[in-house]
Amino acid sequence: MWHLRSTEAVRQLLRAKDATTQAGFSAELMPPGVGERPILFLDGEEHRKQRTKVARFFAPKTVTNRYRQLMETRADALVREACTATTFRLDQLSLRYSTEVAAQVIGLTNSNVDGMAKRLERLFAQPDWNPHSMGKQGRLHSLWRTIRGNTPMLAFYVADVRPAIAARRKAPAEDVITHLLADGYPEPAILIECVTYGAAGMATTREFISMAVLHLLADATLRARYLEAQEPERYGILHEILRLEPIIGHLYRRAARDLDLTVNGEILHIRQGELIDLYVRQANSDATTVGECPLDLRPGRPLPPGIGPEVMSFGDGHHKCPGNSLAIQETDILLTRLLRHDLIVAHPPVIDWDELIAGYSLREFVLTVPKPLPVAPRG
Numbered sequence: 001m002w003h004l005r006s007t008e009a010v011r012q013l014l015r016a017k018d019a020t021t022q023a024g025f026s027a028e029l030m031p032p033g034v035g036e037r038p039i040l041f042l043d044g045e046e047h048r049k050q051r052t053k054v055a056r057f058f059a060p061k062t063v064t065n066r067y068r069q070l071m072e073t074r075a076d077a078l079v080r081e082a083c084t085a086t087t088f089r090l091d092q093l094s095l096r097y098s099t100e101v102a103a104q105v106i107g108l109t110n111s112n113v114d115g116m117a118k119r120l121e122r123l124f125a126q127p128d129w130n131p132h133s134m135g136k137q138g139r140l141h142s143l144w145r146t147i148r149g150n151t152p153m154l155a156f157y158v159a160d161v162r163p164a165i166a167a168r169r170k171a172p173a174e175d176v177i178t179h180l181l182a183d184g185y186p187e188p189a190i191l192i193e194c195v196t197y198g199a200a201g202m203a204t205t206r207e208f209i210s211m212a213v214l215h216l217l218a219d220a221t222l223r224a225r226y227l228e229a230q231e232p233e234r235y236g237i238l239h240e241i242l243r244l245e246p247i248i249g250h251l252y253r254r255a256a257r258d259l260d261l262t263v264n265g266e267i268l269h270i271r272q273g274e275l276i277d278l279y280v281r282q283a284n285s286d287a288t289t290v291g292e293c294p295l296d297l298r299p300g301r302p303l304p305p306g307i308g309p310e311v312m313s314f315g316d317g318h319h320k321c322p323g324n325s326l327a328i329q330e331t332d333i334l335l336t337r338l339l340r341h342d343l344i345v346a347h348p349p350v351i352d353w354d355e356l357i358a359g360y361s362l363r364e365f366v367l368t369v370p371k372p373l374p375v376a377p378r379g
Helices: 007-015 044-055 060-085 090-106 113-124 138-170 176-182 187-218 220-228 231-244 280-284 324-338
Strands: 002-004 020-022 087-089 250-255 259-263 266-270 275-279 344-347 350-354 359-363 366-368
Touching: 002 007, 007 250, 007 259, 007 275, 007 280, 044 176, 060 087, 060 090, 060 324, 087 090, 090 113, 090 176, 090 187, 090 324, 090 359, 113 138, 113 187, 138 176, 138 187, 176 187, 187 220, 187 231, 187 324, 187 359, 220 231, 231 324, 250 280, 275 280
Parallel strands: 002 275
Antiparallel strands: 020 250, 087 366, 250 275, 259 266, 344 366, 350 359
16 A cells, blocks of 8 residues: 655645546445446546536535525524523534535435434444455344444435435426436435535534634634634635644545656656555645644645645545535634634533544534623612
């Protein structure tokens, strides 16, 4: 296996046309002949065609024109509700918010959003499993894991995906499900796409919201700067937090053909079929790219041409995250409202770490909004 840690190496590989295929997120466990593969697992011309079709739903102008009012309305309501309660879990609030936003883009709007958020949380909590490997505990254990994994998927399909499909067969809309139906996708394939977009648009944004708040509450000066800044500077602060805290720290690719990378004057000869581990977290803190003190949070740091402020946190090349604009905009809309309140960390988050993808999750993040002191009576 190849291990690429520099920004230059990671960027070259991700931008090499038709040179690699997806090897992470269980892509290689999906057997052939199961129908349409989710866009995350596609490569080459098939991926380019599908990405071109869905990109319009995530374009910055579309996000602003079609979804900004929704994000502002829901952020206002959720923050007001949280402040009224005085004590709340940020990880639950951020899941509800990111679920509502992503559901609008995908088209999952014909079921109860609170229930959908809970169903998706149970679905994403399932452990990764290789269906071709029984392991040491035998078939009974394998069957139990199958049931555990499929039950949340079935619940999501019955309660959320199937009603949305039925509604769009009757009345098409401008969303991902309508597009998939127009392209002739069968319902099982639409379900897989909804899970894929759900993981990308709900689970990852939820974690970043919590991580961004954790950083901004820990640094009063940065928090004040963020709240006083105009939108471009606020986005820059969020991108810098994301550079330091990529939600997915490892990407895995497999060489589809022989290819050579030139890194620091050295030629790396990667051969067809070899597995490549891309260290996103290390690439993001490569001093030759991001400059001095790469592990410090320094918004606005100078970067080479063509390198975005988040560096590789959204990926690069043909698999770069199409929802990057949506993720940053919805995070900013929520945080500008939430952080204007006097927040106290009543319980710091429990941070879990997924070693395989070098990814984090924050749970039980409890915040308190102090009640205003009663006004003393006059006289």
